[in-house]
Amino acid sequence: MRPDDVRWDPTFASLVRRAVFRTLSDLDAQAPSLAKEVGKWLGSHCDVTRPDEYFTHPQSLPFLVLPFWLETSFRGVAGLDFQYDLMYASVNGYYFVRMLDDVTDGHEISPSAVPALGIFHMNLERAFSRCFDQGHAFWDFFRSVWTASAEITSIDLRVVEISESDFLQRSGRKAIGATLPLGAVCYRYDRCDLLPKWLSFFDKLARWNQMKDDFLDWGRDSAAGRTTWLLCEARRRKLADESTASWMGRQGVYWATQQLEVWMNELIRDAQLLSSQDLVEYLRFRSTDFAEQANTIKQSMEAWTVCLGAMAREAKA
Amino acid sequence: MENKYQQLYDKVLSDSAFRNQLASDSKAALRIIGIDEPSAELLKAIDSIKDDVTKLEKIFGEVHRFAP
Numbered sequence: 460m461r462p463d464d465v466r467w468d469p470t471f472a473s474l475v476r477r478a479v480f481r482t483l484s485d486l487d488a489q490a491p492s493l494a495k496e497v498g499k500w501l502g503s504h505c506d507v508t509r510p511d512e513y514f515t516h517p518q519s520l521p522f523l524v525l526p527f528w529l530e531t532s533f534r535g536v537a538g539l540d541f542q543y544d545l546m547y548a549s550v551n552g553y554y555f556v557r558m559l560d561d562v563t564d565g566h567e568i569s570p571s572a573v574p575a576l577g578i579f580h581m582n583l584e585r586a587f588s589r590c591f592d593q594g595h596a597f598w599d600f601f602r603s604v605w606t607a608s609a610e611i612t613s614i615d616l617r618v619v620e621i622s623e624s625d626f627l628q629r630s631g632r633k634a635i636g637a638t639l640p641l642g643a644v645c646y647r648y649d650r651c652d653l654l655p656k657w658l659s660f661f662d663k664l665a666r667w668n669q670m671k672d673d674f675l676d677w678g679r680d681s682a683a684g685r686t687t688w689l690l691c692e693a694r695r696r697k698l699a700d701e702s703t704a705s706w707m708g709r710q711g712v713y714w715a716t717q718q719l720e721v722w723m724n725e726l727i728r729d730a731q732l733l734s735s736q737d738l739v740e741y742l743r744f745r746s747t748d749f750a751e752q753a754n755t756i757k758q759s760m761e762a763w764t765v766c767l768g769a770m771a772r773e774a775k776a
Numbered sequence: 777m778e779n780k781y782q783q784l785y786d787k788v789l790s791d792s793a794f795r796n797q798l799a800s801d802s803k804a805a806l807r808i809i810g811i812d813e814p815s816a817e818l819l820k821a822i823d824s825i826k827d828d829v830t831k832l833e834k835i836f837g838e839v840h841r842f843a844p
Contacts, residue, residue, distance in 0.1 A: 675836055678790035704786035752835050759828035760789065766821045767785045 465517045465744060471527050472515060474539065478546035479511040482582065489578055496572035503567065520668045521741065522637035523549055529644045529657055532734040541590065541647065545640040548586035552636050555579040563616055590643060597646040601639060608636040619686055626688040631666030660729050667722045671749065674715040677707065689715055708760050716753040723749065783809045788829060795833040799826055
């Protein structure tokens with residue numbers, strides 16, 4: 460399988476398209492002026508003519524498809540209206556988190572787009588309200604997840620040092636809000652016995668994805684002064700007079716890719732216990748795809764190191 | 777000069793804009809780090825690894841972030 464070969468179930472892909480365009484058309488109907496500002500903000504993140512592709516990109520955390528595969532794993536089919544509501548909720552939740560992140564990280568965003576946060580949150584809750592009455596046990600799950608998401612994000616913005624334990628407990632769990640639709644599936648069909656295994660799996664997938672992004676984005680993160688576990692390890696492990704880039708070339712790339720490979724193997728083992736062949740195949744694709752990327756990075760850097768190393772030695776002589 | 781090579785190495789690994797510049801106009805990229813008159817050997821060496829630099833940029837440039 461190649462990256463372009465991720466073939467989503469056509470029914471799933473169609474639901475994603477509908478949910479994303481409905482999110483944007485609802486915003487336009489609710490607050491047309493604000494919707495225009497949000498449109499400009501979205502344009503800096505994705506192709507606004509196909510905003511759904513942002514969610515089905517092969518390198519994305521596949522948080523829209525997991526509830527689909529979870530439901531299919533024990534019912535054999537997914538309830539399309541229900542999954543549509545979950546996707547609508549998740550897309551609004553994603554825009555909420557993404558926009559908040561852009562504000563807190565100091566990315567370029569017009570202040571006049573920021574009030575959309577309230578509407579994204581309102582629409583997220585409204586979608587779950589269509590599935591669960593007010594007193595339903597799901598809402599306890601909702602409150603605990605959404606509170607944890609806010610707490611983790613707040614702490615992560617303040618830290619200047621991240622250890623492995625910090626990453627596992629907090630930084631790698633920043634996408635915890637995306638577990639809401641997994642909980643919704645389990646509560647809806649009275650299958651809360653499945654929830655711990657899927658939540659544990661999601662935690663591991665989210666941390667793999669976060670680490671992979673931190674690895675591929677380390678140059679930009681370093682230049683922007685952002686704190687990630689990888690950059691903290693670089694600071695702790697590099698020689699006294701060594702640059703971060705030099706450590707990455709000498710050790711960091713191997714350290715990070717090995718960590719990711721170990722986690723991916725663990726993910727595939729866990730997925731085999733979740734009764735979803737689609738999920739296992741998807742992970743195999745991600746594993747192969749990342750292995751190819753890692754090999755290319757290593758080969759390119761080795762070529763570069765050999766070339767410049769020789770010239771530096773020559774200059775010194 | 778040795779420092780310049782180190783700087784060049786660091787920039788290729790860490791700076792996306794520099795990688796793009798190096799691939800499209802290596803002399804202009806070298807001027808950024810103060811190598812105004814690169815030797816023919818250096819230009820030849822850069823040319824020989826341009827494909828590797830482009831591959832790096834393709835991967836590093838396609839990061840797709842979900843979460844903060």
